[in-house]
Amino acid sequence: MKISNFLIGVLLVSAACSSNTKETPKGYKYTMLKEGEGEKGNVGDYLLINMMIKDANDSVWNDTRAQKFPMILPIGESNPADEGIEEIFPLLKKGDSILFKMPAKTLFEKQGGRVPSNVDSTSTFTFLLGVKEIMNEEQVRTLEQEIMQKLTSEQMSKDLNIIDSYLAANNIEAKTTESGLRYQFTKVGKGNNAAAGNQVSIHYAGYLMDGTLFDSSIESVARANNAFMEGRPYEPLTLEAGSGQVISGWEEAILLMNKGSKMRVWIPSPLAYGPRQRSAVIKENSILVFDMEMIDIK
Incomplete structure (x- = not known):
């Protein structure tokens, strides 16, 4: 091992x-x-x-x-x-x-x-x-799990405090999930929510808490934030809901949406990339903020 x-x-x-x-x-x-x-x-x-x-x-x-x-x-x-x-x-x-x-x-x-x-x-x-x-080996595995659980819990508390302080300071009334997501619908959709196994198509823009854009499927948003990449296709992201293709915060957010709905979601780092540095912009333990629009559900 x-x-x-x-x-x-x-x-x-x-x-x-x-x-x-x-x-x-x-x-x-x-x-x-x-x-x-x-x-x-x-x-x-x-x-x-x-x-x-x-x-x-x-x-x-x-x-x-x-x-x-x-x-x-x-x-x-x-x-x-x-x-x-x-x-x-x-x-x-x-x-x-x-x-x-x-x-x-x-x-x-x-x-x-x-x-x-x-x-x-x-x-x-x-x-x-x-x-x-x-x-022994089993004791080491148990210790690793205990340490990671403790660190994850501590980081979650820290992130939620930052998110909730931001929401309060900006008079934003957001809903909360049991896992710790904070979200606010900006447009109501129609029909049933997406379910695990559905093919969903989503437009999105991802930001850090300071407003820095790190990715977007929308060309106009990328251009407005000086993040346009020549040759990149700007189109909705299509994936299977509940398949584990995206971070757990996204997986949960997808199941809250129906066709045509728009939502802003604040994702604590344990539900994003955790202690991993994803990119030069997304450092370890980064809170992520996404604007999401459900284009289609099949």
Whole structure:
């Protein structure tokens, strides 16, 4: 299983305890600053760690207290190509805090890069690492889900506060869906609402909260916002409702509309592209605003 690296919270290293220099089978030295309790991890397990990295001038390059995610390191089989650092991981227990050093050249080349010009290539970096937990694959998956749910909930609350403040400031009476969409019909249509499986054709214009247009199917709107693209066809977008072809905020909005209706919808980022940067304009966690017109439903 490929587990993404996460970075978190508080450095657990305690220098108050007497140091204890140890050595891996390949001769890689590390210092035990604090010894924990319990069993060591096995190949296939993961270390949930806290870490700080400092250069030779004591400048901090990475401190997990500034990150949202924990760092998770896999305990793998011994690899002859490893310099020996990876041999440390199977030796650690929950609660262990260690210090080890790595040459700058090795550190940056392991990342596939070169030593930066502002770093002495003969210097060493110091790693302070504390083991918070030893986890199996199922526990890691559960942790990932819990973290993502928490972050999504926090971002949703933040986005809704921004949207609702904007609506209140501009005296806009918008309706709300259970998921968090805010919408306002500007024209009433006729007939039944679109349903999952229908082929729908929609004209649209998409904006950021500051009014920046990032896309439109309408040529006049694109020209008015200096976003016209020569050679691009300006026509309604046709898709199957409920098929997952578009962001979830759009999927929900489509089912609120009938033929001929026009609507403005404010979509919180968790119902749009979330923490992904979609384009140079649509940054991570961007709230999107769409003007939508239902041209046809089949």
